[in-house]
Amino acid sequence: MDINSFINGFMTSLEPINIMWVIIGGILGTVVGMLPGLGPATAVAVLIPVTFGMEPVSAIILMAAIYYGAMYGGSRSSILLNTPGDGSAIAATFDGYPMARKGQAGQALAISAVASFIGGIMAVIGFIFLAMPLADFALKFGPAEYFLLMLLTLSAIVSLSLGRMVKGFIAMLLGLLLSTVGIDTQTGVYRFTMGVPHLSDGIDFLIVIIGVYAIGEVLYNFLTIDHEKKEKKEVGKIWFTKEQWKRSKWPILRSGPLGFIIGVLPGAGGSIASMISYSTEKQISKKPEEFGEGAVEGLAAPESANNAASVGAMIPLLTMGIPGSGTTAVMLGALIMLGLRPGPLLFENQPEIAWTLINSMFLGNIALVIVNILLVGLLIKILDTPAKVLYPIIVLLAFIGTYTLSYNVIDFFLLLIFGVFGLFMKVFDFPIAPLVLALIVGADMEQNFRKALLSSNGSLDIFVSTPVSIGLVILTLISLFYPLVIKAFKKKKSNNLDQSSTP
Amino acid sequence: MKKLSVLLLVVLLLSACSVGNSGANKEFPTKNLELIAPASPGGGWDLTARSMQKAMRDNDLVDKNINVVNKPGGGGETGWKYLKSKDSHHLAINSSLVLTNELLGQSDLSYEDFTPIATLATEWQALAVPVDSEYESATELMEQLESDPKSVKIGVGPGLGNDDHLSIVQAAGEYGVDPAQLNFLVYEGGGDVVTALLGGHVDAVTTSLSEVKDQHLAGKLKILAVSSEERLEDLDEVPTWKEEGVDMVFPHWRGIMGPPDMTEEEIAYWDEKIKEMVKTEDWQKLVKNNNWEDFYKDSEESKKFMKEQHELYEKLVNDSGLVK
Numbered sequence: 001m002d003i004n005s006f007i008n009g010f011m012t013s014l015e016p017i018n019i020m021w022v023i024i025g026g027i028l029g030t031v032v033g034m035l036p037g038l039g040p041a042t043a044v045a046v047l048i049p050v051t052f053g054m055e056p057v058s059a060i061i062l063m064a065a066i067y068y069g070a071m072y073g074g075s076r077s078s079i080l081l082n083t084p085g086d087g088s089a090i091a092a093t094f095d096g097y098p099m100a101r102k103g104q105a106g107q108a109l110a111i112s113a114v115a116s117f118i119g120g121i122m123a124v125i126g127f128i129f130l131a132m133p134l135a136d137f138a139l140k141f142g143p144a145e146y147f148l149l150m151l152l153t154l155s156a157i158v159s160l161s162l163g164r165m166v167k168g169f170i171a172m173l174l175g176l177l178l179s180t181v182g183i184d185t186q187t188g189v190y191r192f193t194m195g196v197p198h199l200s201d202g203i204d205f206l207i208v209i210i211g212v213y214a215i216g217e218v219l220y221n222f223l224t225i226d227h228e229k230k231e232k233k234e235v236g237k238i239w240f241t242k243e244q245w246k247r248s249k250w251p252i253l254r255s256g257p258l259g260f261i262i263g264v265l266p267g268a269g270g271s272i273a274s275m276i277s278y279s280t281e282k283q284i285s286k287k288p289e290e291f292g293e294g295a296v297e298g299l300a301a302p303e304s305a306n307n308a309a310s311v312g313a314m315i316p317l318l319t320m321g322i323p324g325s326g327t328t329a330v331m332l333g334a335l336i337m338l339g340l341r342p343g344p345l346l347f348e349n350q351p352e353i354a355w356t357l358i359n360s361m362f363l364g365n366i367a368l369v370i371v372n373i374l375l376v377g378l379l380i381k382i383l384d385t386p387a388k389v390l391y392p393i394i395v396l397l398a399f400i401g402t403y404t405l406s407y408n409v410i411d412f413f414l415l416l417i418f419g420v421f422g423l424f425m426k427v428f429d430f431p432i433a434p435l436v437l438a439l440i441v442g443a444d445m446e447q448n449f450r451k452a453l454l455s456s457n458g459s460l461d462i463f464v465s466t467p468v469s470i471g472l473v474i475l476t477l478i479s480l481f482y483p484l485v486i487k488a489f490k491k492k493k494s495n496n497l498d499q500s501s502t503p
Numbered sequence: 504m505k506k507l508s509v510l511l512l513v514v515l516l517l518s519a520c521s522v523g524n525s526g527a528n529k530e531f532p533t534k535n536l537e538l539i540a541p542a543s544p545g546g547g548w549d550l551t552a553r554s555m556q557k558a559m560r561d562n563d564l565v566d567k568n569i570n571v572v573n574k575p576g577g578g579g580e581t582g583w584k585y586l587k588s589k590d591s592h593h594l595a596i597n598s599s600l601v602l603t604n605e606l607l608g609q610s611d612l613s614y615e616d617f618t619p620i621a622t623l624a625t626e627w628q629a630l631a632v633p634v635d636s637e638y639e640s641a642t643e644l645m646e647q648l649e650s651d652p653k654s655v656k657i658g659v660g661p662g663l664g665n666d667d668h669l670s671i672v673q674a675a676g677e678y679g680v681d682p683a684q685l686n687f688l689v690y691e692g693g694g695d696v697v698t699a700l701l702g703g704h705v706d707a708v709t710t711s712l713s714e715v716k717d718q719h720l721a722g723k724l725k726i727l728a729v730s731s732e733e734r735l736e737d738l739d740e741v742p743t744w745k746e747e748g749v750d751m752v753f754p755h756w757r758g759i760m761g762p763p764d765m766t767e768e769e770i771a772y773w774d775e776k777i778k779e780m781v782k783t784e785d786w787q788k789l790v791k792n793n794n795w796e797d798f799y800k801d802s803e804e805s806k807k808f809m810k811e812q813h814e815l816y817e818k819l820v821n822d823s824g825l826v827k
Contacts, residue, residue, distance in 0.1 A: 045544030052557060139702035143688075185689045188607065188663040188825060197577030197584070197610070266698055267691075320701070321717060322694040329694070330545030337550055339792045344721035406543065406575045451688050455656050455704065 002351055006128075009355025013363060018061055018356070022364045025062040027371060029069020032085075034077050036214045036394065037206060037401015039086045040070035041326040046404075048334045056340040057353050061360045063331045064314065068361070070327075071270065071307040072116045072368050076375075079108045079299070080382050083214040083394065087205060087440050088270025088306040090433055091278045093213070094160070095291060095298030102294050105383055106238035109376040111245075111296055112303040115252045117369035119304030122256035123263070123311035124361045134264045134312075135319040141265055143451035144462045148472035149265070150445040153272045155479040156279035157434040159288075162483060164431060171425070172434040178203055179442025186450050198410045205439045207402055211415045212432050214398040216422020218391045238376045240296070248300035251281045259305030263312025266324035271440050273309035274302035283482050311361060318342050318354050531769050532592050535568040538759075539595035541582020543575040548596045550793075551623070551757055558785040564776050578662075580610050586762055587616055591769040594620055594761050599666055601760070602813050606820040607664045614813060618761040618770065619805035621777045624790050625754035625798035628670040628730040629712040629741075633703055634723060641728035641747040644707060645678045652684035658705035660690035667696070669819045670730055670753045671709040676822050677749045683824025700724055711755055712738075713794035730754070731796075756798055758805060770802050777801075 012018065032043040044063050051059040074089030079096035092112065099108040126134075141149070154172065161168020181192045182202030193199040240248075258280070259273040281301040282291040291298045316322045321343030323329035335342060340353065347354055382390065402415045425432055456462035464470050478485075540552040552571045559565050574582035579600045586595040601617070604610035630641055638644040648655055652675075659667040668689075672682040688705055690696045693714040700708045700715075701723060708715070712729060716738065719726045728744045729735060730753035744751045761773065780786055781799045790797060800808055820826055 041545070045549075048544060048550075049553060049557075052553075139698060142699070142702055142704035183609075183662065185662055185691070188609075190609065197580040200577045200580070200609070201575075266695065316698070320698070322698050329692075332694075333545045333547070333550050336792055337554065337789065339788070341717060341792075343717035344723055345717045348721075407573050408576060408581065447689075447691075451690075454686070454688055 002347075002355075005351035005355045006359075008352045009357075010359045012057065012352060012356040013061070013359035018058055018360060019363060021058050021062040022065045022360050023367050023371075025065025026069040026072075026364050026368045029066035029071075030073035030076075030368065030372060030375070032066070033070030033073025033089070034085055035397050035401060036077060036083050036085050037210045037398055038404060039206065039327075040067045041330050042404045043070070044327055044330045044334070048330075048337075051334055051338065054338070056335065056338040057356050059338055060331070060335060060340070060353065060357050061364075063334065064357055064361060065364045067313075067327050067331075068120060068307055068310045068364065069368055071120075071303075071310045072113060072372050074306070075112045075116075075299075075303055076109065076379055079112065080105060080379065081214075081390075081394065082217050084209060086270070087209065087436070088274050088309070090209070090271065090436060091274040091302035091306075092299055094278060094302075094433070095293075095295050098292065098294035099296065099299060100383070104294065105380045106376055107240040107244060107296070108299055109379060110238060110373060111240045111248055111300050113369050113372035113376070114240075115248065115255075115300040115303040116307040116372075117365055118252050119256040119259055119306075119308040120311055120365040120368075121362070122253075122304075123260040123308035124358060124365065126257065126260050126308075127311060127315060127358055127361075131315050131319055134261065135315055137261075138264050138266065138316060140466070140468055143448040143455065144465070145468050145472065146265075146267065147445055147448040147452055148463060148469055148476065149262075149268060149272070150441040150448070152472055152476045152479060153275050153441050154438060154445070155476050156275050157437065158480055158483060159279045159282045160292075160433050161431050162288075164429065165483075167428075167430045168434045171430050171432065172438045175435040175438025176442045178208070179439050180446070182443070185447055186454070196410065198406070198408055201406075202443060203414065203439070204405050204411070205436065206405055207411055207414050208418050208439055209436055210398045210401055211418025212422030212425065212435065214394055215415060215419025216426055216432075218394055219419060219423040220426045221387060221391060238373075238380070244296045247295075248297045251277075251297040251301040252304040255281070255301040255305040256308045259308035260312040262305075263309030263324070264315045266316045266322050267444060268309075269313060269325045270306035270309045271437075274306040275437060277305035278302045279479060283479065288486070307365075314357070314361075318346060318357070320344060321346075531772055532565070532567050534592055535570060536565060537589075537593045538569065538571050539582050539586050539593060540571055540573050541575065541579040541595055541597075542573065544573055546575075548579075548598075548757070549573060551596050554786065554789040555623075555759075555780060558780050558783045558789075559776065561785055562779075562783045564779055564783075578604055578609070580604060580612065583612055583617070586760075587612065589762050591761055591765045594759050594773065596757060597760050598757050599669075599755070599812065599816060602809075602816045603664050603669075603820065606817055607825060614809050616763055618763060618765040618802070619809050620759045620761050620770065620773045620802050621781075622756055622758040622798055622800040622805045622808055623777075623781065624793075624795040625756040626711045626713060626793075626795050627735070628666060628709055628753050628755055629715050629726045630671065630674070630707060630709050630728045630744075631700060631715045631719065631724050631726045632707045633700060634725055636706070636725060638707070638727065641674075641742070641744065641749070644727065645675070645680065645747075645749070648675060648680045648685065649678070652680055653686045655707055656686055656688055656705045658688050658690055658696045658699045658708040658710075660696045660710070661692045663687065663689060664820065664823070664825055666753070666755045667693075667709050667711070669816065669823065670751075670755075672819050672823045673751050673753060673815075674728075674744055674749050676819075677751050682822050697724075716794060754798060758800075774801050 032038040074085040075092035078084040078089045078092035082097040084090045183200045255277040262268045262273040313324045316324045317328045323332045402411045538552040540549040542548040574585045675682045693710050696708045699705045718724045726741050732752050
């Protein structure tokens with residue numbers, strides 16, 4: 001680490017104009033993250049013309065702040081409305097929404113902001129000391145490792161679907177099926193596009209998220225809107241209890257580094273990080289049966305992980321000039337226009353820019369946790385909003401968000417189709433997350449599997465050829481068979497009890 | 504009834520007016536101008552359109568407002584279809600995809616459906632290998648491919664049939680290797696291709712020079728050849744394909760085109776404006792920042808250029824074995 005550049009960067013990040021950009025970016029990111037369908041990539045892209053006249057360093061600070069700000073904001077709508085704003089906020093619905101149903105909305109919002117903060121700060125510290133070695137580690141991930149990482153992510157479906165395993169796997173298969181729509185990269189063949197050129201890029205998973213969650217939720221509530229009880233909903237305190245903190249503390253501290261490392265891998269990102277952290281916590285928890293019913297650590301862990309991942313994603317961008325996610329790809333384009341070329345020469349030629357950004361992430365996370373905690377009191381009012389006002393607004397936002405994805409009305413039809421689909425899934429009690437998760441990772445998983453086999457001339461040995469891949473295989477196996485292990489473990493335990501109770 | 508007939512009269516008068524206007528083309532442009540980026544905000548096409556917008560606006564080149572519209576999808580198809588239905592106030596960014604989409608049988612739109620306006624800038628294609636690669640030169644790599652075309656894993660992105668892929672198809676063909684036999688791994692984009700090379704997951708890549716230039720200067724990988732006519736200023740140790748015995752100059756160009764049936768006056772208007780635009784400091788700076796090179800051709804030259812390129816790409820697509 002270069003101390004002089006670090007201090008220079010620290011001073012630059014403290015300039016009033018840059019503090020202003022951090023705060024503006026953070027708030028903007030929180031807002032777009034909250035709104036279904038509007039994500040950080042869209043927000044950064046829309047701001048590109050604004051950055052034209054800016055100093056490159058201010059531009060990168062602003063864009064990064066939007067990115068991690070959206071990680072804070074994303075879980076707000078997951079918790080309050082069961083409609084995630086982005087792929088990385090899906091895991092926050094699992095326990096965040098049940099917490100809100102139990103009258104703990106305020107606590108849920110507060111703990112997720114604090115978890116995001118801790119995850120973010122851990123990742124910034126990790127960035128300072130580990131950026132270079134981690135960038136090298138990320139390069140070890142070839143097609144085989146990526147395939148296995150995505151398989152591990154999908155294996156989380158087992159723990160998500162406990163009690164309704166068959167339904168979970170049906171949902172997953174549907175998601176994988178949908179992910180094959182579009183042009184096949186390895187051969188250039190069009191699959192299931194039905195002559196619609198718009199479909200050649202595949203079905204954007206964000207449309208499916210907005211459809212099955214937001215539209216599906218609205219339709220589902222519409223079925224019961226007139227029977228709704230008039231009682232005022234309990235929103236709970238706006239700060240979490242000591243007991244809740246005690247339960248979340250270690251999950252938050254574990255998930256931060258986990259999310260950070262997954263974030264460094266180009267192409268993995270927040271969705272995968274939050275999902276793996278959730279399923280890990282569920283598997284090692286002493287009370288796994290509480291997950292999905294409003295377990296506070298089930299919300300805190302993924303929130304810590306996805307924010308850490310957004311910081312980690314800056315590493316390949318800054319050290320190699322390689323964008324690891326949709327948002328960082330847009331950022332790269334904008335930075336090049338400004339004459340700043342992230343890459344291996346950045347730390348040599350313009351180290352102060354890199355260090356200014358890193359320091360601004362410290363400030364940004366502090367600003368964001370304050371803003372988001374202050375917002376808790378305001379946000380829980382959403383729960384008091386009459387359904388007849390709230391749901392039309394959600395539908396409107398869903399359409400706006402969908403339109404910004406590709407400026408094409410064909411997506412509206414997809415949105416409605418998936419909305420109705422989501423309704424049926426809710427009515428018939430299918431878990432939704434496996435569908436969306438499979439769609440998010442499906443296409444990449446397939447392409448990486450095929451690339452791996454192409455490069456090994458068809459031999460499956462490539463999936464166990466490196467320490468990383470062997471590790472991933474073992475983790476996947478544990479994750480897949482953990483329900484059986486738990487069962488066996490419990491049986492043994494009860495057997496033991498039986499034996500000890502019999503004289 | 505009376506109201507209705509008055510209304511009808513007004514409508515008729517109005518439409519007569521507008522017909523009169525578009526007849527008198529001296530007035531062109533009569534309304535706001537639109538640059539279509541057939542891609543999402545943030546991508547290369549979008550940034551090209553936005554830079555043109557900025558250069559034209561800041562230098563007061565056009566009297567009317569000039570807007571950028573994003574129409575992503577289908578490798579440009581959606582945006583170009585949209586352009587086809589519009590009038591001469593609309594232009595769209597293009598690249599060789601406007602040729603290959605049709606040649607690969609992925610689109611019914613032909614380059615001849617549009618009016619070439621200008622060719623703006625180009626990038627060059629680079630052949631790169633890991634820093635510890637056994638291949639010291641492009642010729643050595645080609646010799647290896649000649650003895651066993653499948654033995655070298657070549658990374659390209661984001662799809663078969665685009666310039667990354669076709670540039671090595673052409674190079675191999677010129678050298679006497681059957682390009683259809685080559686072993687390609689297709690990655691999502693230029694960044695992923697470079698990661699794969701740095702991690703040693705592929706043996707060689709062909710990609711835009713800007714993707715690998717900094718890595719080469721930092722000593723993380725080796726560029727063996729560039730597809731330009733002559734050696735490049737800041738990379739003068741890297742030979743061209745021509746020097747390596749492969750007779751090929753391969754530009755990865757971007758241009759701009761208008762809808763079908765533009766009048767000569769309208770074409771002349773855009774010719775004049777874009778000729779001025781590419782000279783502006785704003786545009787030159789952008790070209791430099793992006794590692795592009797000036798490749799300006801006016802509408803007449805672009806028309807000829809497109810025809811030549813079409814012939815070349817037709818041959819390359821056939822050689823590649825993508826279309827049977």
